[in-house]
Amino acid sequence: MRMALKQLVDEGLLDRRRGTGTFVKQPAFRADLFRFFHVHDVEDPDVPVIPESRILSHQEVALPADVQQAFGEESVSHCIKLERVRLWSGDPLLFEEIYLRLPDFNGLMSLNPKAMGPLLYPVFLEEFGILISSATDELSFGTATKASAKHLELATGAPVAAIQRIARNPAGRVIEFRRVHGRPERFRYRVTLGDQPA
Template sequence: MSRPHGVQAEPGQSRYAALAAALRTRIVAGDWPPGTALPAEQQLAAEQGVALGTMRRALELLTGQGFIERVHGRGTFVKPGLSGASPLRFFRFGDGAAAPASRILARDTLPVPAGAAQQLGIAPGTPALRLHRLRLLAQQPRLFEEIWLPLPLFSTLASGDPADWGDLLYPLFASRCGVHVHRAQDVIGFCTLDGAPAQALALPPGHPCARVQRQAFDLAGRCIEARTTLGDAHAFHYTVSIT
């Protein structure tokens, strides 16, 4: 008995988990780029010589892991990537209606310091792109960001006028560099403001501030951005649900 195009299940692993892993591998490899549709579940099931329900369970797994989205009547699509997950969501500045704006204060190619290097998984001292960026709400500067980007990948951002970048970075990463942010992790902490950030935010040195350290990852799990965001501690608020 032989299956047409079978997937090997490791011992102790269910058939649908093996199918999900195989599909995940193909998605990460780029067989179906972000935003495109997978074959119909019927076809996938037939290809793998498996019952429809089994393939559906595999696809449900991938949905839960954030790799695909299923739309009733339309199809199954590779998730296009995060677009609006700004650290601004951790702050309340009282002008909820106003659209956030962003201004690039500096863009330099510099040897990456130890901290950012570790987050990016590259050797310290490697040249990388460093951005200083201000986020504004209702013309008021609210957040100061330092962003490190690894350099072969983001070299197209090293030239051109940053004023043309728009207010969101992740769509820019996708369109200009082909980098899709699949997942991110923010570590929240507390510190006091000093130097350039204090000046940019028009707050006195020593002012208490909330710090959000972000690592952003692509589909393959590589860290493609290390970002530190600083904002007034008194405007910080975040809600956690426990179950």
């Protein structure tokens, strides 16, 4: 029992408080984990918004080699693949290919995609008890595939912003691998270095 409790504490699911006991840790969602970047209204750039989300397909597929490498387990042979488009004011922003572990997401295929809402991570927690606590995003540039070109309303081979995300649970286990193409004219990169004036 002590070993099991220690493992749950290590995974971030339980919180030990000296003198009071052990408690189920309440998940602390962070808005920056919900999306790859902050989307802002053109008229009010200080106000972040959440784009509309449409799941185009969900199916069980053989694990692609790069996804298997990200998951780090040769024993896993299949996963669930979601295809999703994100829109703002009716215009496409992102085309996403999302790969999720099996058997972690057994039962996802029976969920109604239209009922999942614009954010997936709350669904992962509520339906499967899986908390995403950290993620690594890598931004580069590439060319549109046939699928991304169709949903982003671009020509095949047109330039796109390319994002790759690896998301982990509190124990550091990779839960999700995501490949994304976005319309390049909608992307801006801004970083602030050094101290800000008072």
